[in-house]
Amino acid sequence: MDRIWTKSFILMTLAMLMLFxxxxxxxxxxxxxxxxxGGSESQVGVAAGAFTITAVLLRPFVGGLLDRYGRRPFMISGLLIFILSMYLYDWVSSMAGLFALRILHGASWALATTAVSTLVTDLIPESRRGEGMGWFGMAMTLAMAAGPMLGVWVLENGSFHAxxxxxxGLSAAAFLIVFPVRVPFKPKEGSRKIEIFDKSVLPVSLSVFFLAVAYGGITTFLPLFSESIRINPGTFFLVYAIALTLARPIAGKLSDRIGQGYVVVPALIITISALIILSLSNGLLPVVIAAALxxxxxxxxxxxxxxLNLRLVPADKRGVANAAFMTAFDLGIGLGSIVLGWVxxxxxxxMLFGVCAVSVAVSALVFMIMHSNLQRRKGQLG
Structure with a gap:
C-alpha cells in the first residue's frame, strides 16, 4: 500500500504548522x-489589504515558476524572506514603512505557501491524495486555532517586540525543518515558457471562490454577530475547529475511495445548512450546531x-493548479469580506449569513455542472 506518513511528509506538515x-x-x-x-482603522485595513493583494497577484506567477524551475528554490527563498519580514516589524517606525513591509511579507507568503503546498502534493501517492491533503490541512487548522491565542498570550505577557x-522564530523553525527534505519533482529540461494559468482548473477555482466568500463572512463577522446575541465567539470557533479536525482526514479518505463528487456535494449541502441555521440563530445552542455543521x-x-483540482492537470502543472486554488480562496475571502460588510x-x-448560504449554493452548482461535464468526457471521476 502506498505510504502517506513518510519522513518528508511529516517534516513538511510540521513546517507548515510552524509557518502558519x-x-x-x-x-x-x-x-x-x-x-x-498612531494609525487609524482605515490604515489597519490598508495594511491587511496590502498583504493579501500582493499574495493574490503573485501566486499565479509563483505557480508557473514552480513548474518551470522546481519547488526548492522558491520554498527556501520564500521562507527566508518571511523570516526577514517578521524580524523587520520590530524596526518599523512609520506607516509608509509598514505598508512597504506588508507588501514584502505578502510576497514571501505567496512564495512560501504555494511552494510548500505544491511540494507536499508531490510527496503524497496519487491513490491516497485526498487522505494525505486532509491530514496536511490539519496543520493549518491547528495553527488557525492556536496561533491567535498564542499571539494574544505573548502580547499580554510580553510586548510587540516579543x-x-x-x-x-517559528518561521525559522519551518525553514530548518524543510531544508533537508528531498524534492521528488524534477522540472523538464530545455526551454519552456512559464505558464501562470491552466483553463482546465477554472471551474474548480470558481467553486472555491464562492465557498471562500462565505468563509470570509464567517471569519470576519461571526465575532461581531456573537457579541450582538451575547455569546462568546470563541465557542463557535472551538466547536468549528474540533469538527473540522475530525472531518478532514475522514473526508479525504472517502474522496480517494468513492470519488470527489460524492464528498463535495453533500459537504456543500451541509455547509449551506449550517449557514441557514446561523442566519436564524439567537442563542448558544443553534450557534453551536451551526459551528459543528x-x-x-x-x-x-x-x-x-x-x-480534484490537481487531478485536472499533469504532474508538471501542479504548481499552476495549486496557485490557482489558493488565489481563488484568497480572493473569495477578501472580496467576500468587503461585499458582506456592505450587506x-x-x-x-x-441577511449576511443568508447571502453566505447563497454563495455556497452557487459553489455547489458550479461544481455539479463541472463534474457532470467531466464524467461525460472522461468517465473516470467518481
Whole structure:
C-alpha cells in the first residue's frame, strides 16, 4: 500500500504548522500594533489589504515558476524572506514603512505557501491524495486555532517586540525543518515558457471562490454577530475547529475511495445548512450546531476540491493548479469580506449569513455542472 506518513511528509506538515503559527500570531496583534503607532482603522485595513493583494497577484506567477524551475528554490527563498519580514516589524517606525513591509511579507507568503503546498502534493501517492491533503490541512487548522491565542498570550505577557521575535522564530523553525527534505519533482529540461494559468482548473477555482466568500463572512463577522446575541465567539470557533479536525482526514479518505463528487456535494449541502441555521440563530445552542455543521461541511469540501483540482492537470502543472486554488480562496475571502460588510451594514447579520448560504449554493452548482461535464468526457471521476 502506498505510504502517506513518510519522513518528508511529516517534516513538511510540521513546517507548515510552524509557518502558519507565525502568520496567525499577527492576526489579532498587528491591528493593535498599528493603533499604537498612531494609525487609524482605515490604515489597519490598508495594511491587511496590502498583504493579501500582493499574495493574490503573485501566486499565479509563483505557480508557473514552480513548474518551470522546481519547488526548492522558491520554498527556501520564500521562507527566508518571511523570516526577514517578521524580524523587520520590530524596526518599523512609520506607516509608509509598514505598508512597504506588508507588501514584502505578502510576497514571501505567496512564495512560501504555494511552494510548500505544491511540494507536499508531490510527496503524497496519487491513490491516497485526498487522505494525505486532509491530514496536511490539519496543520493549518491547528495553527488557525492556536496561533491567535498564542499571539494574544505573548502580547499580554510580553510586548510587540516579543511577538515579532516569536513569529521570526517559528518561521525559522519551518525553514530548518524543510531544508533537508528531498524534492521528488524534477522540472523538464530545455526551454519552456512559464505558464501562470491552466483553463482546465477554472471551474474548480470558481467553486472555491464562492465557498471562500462565505468563509470570509464567517471569519470576519461571526465575532461581531456573537457579541450582538451575547455569546462568546470563541465557542463557535472551538466547536468549528474540533469538527473540522475530525472531518478532514475522514473526508479525504472517502474522496480517494468513492470519488470527489460524492464528498463535495453533500459537504456543500451541509455547509449551506449550517449557514441557514446561523442566519436564524439567537442563542448558544443553534450557534453551536451551526459551528459543528460548518466544520464538517467546509472541512470535507476543501481538501476534496483541492485533490480534484490537481487531478485536472499533469504532474508538471501542479504548481499552476495549486496557485490557482489558493488565489481563488484568497480572493473569495477578501472580496467576500468587503461585499458582506456592505450587506451587514444595510440589512444586518441574518441577511449576511443568508447571502453566505447563497454563495455556497452557487459553489455547489458550479461544481455539479463541472463534474457532470467531466464524467461525460472522461468517465473516470467518481
Amino acid at each position: 503559527m507565525g502568520f496567525y500570531l499577527l492576526l489579532p496583534t498587528l491591528p493593535l500594533f498599528i493603533k499604537e503607532m 511577538i515579532f521575535w516569536a513569529g521570526a 460548518y466544520g464538517i461541511g467546509f472541512g470535507s469540501a476543501q481538501p476534496a476540491l483541492q485533490v 451587514s451594514q444595510l440589512t444586518g447579520y441574518s
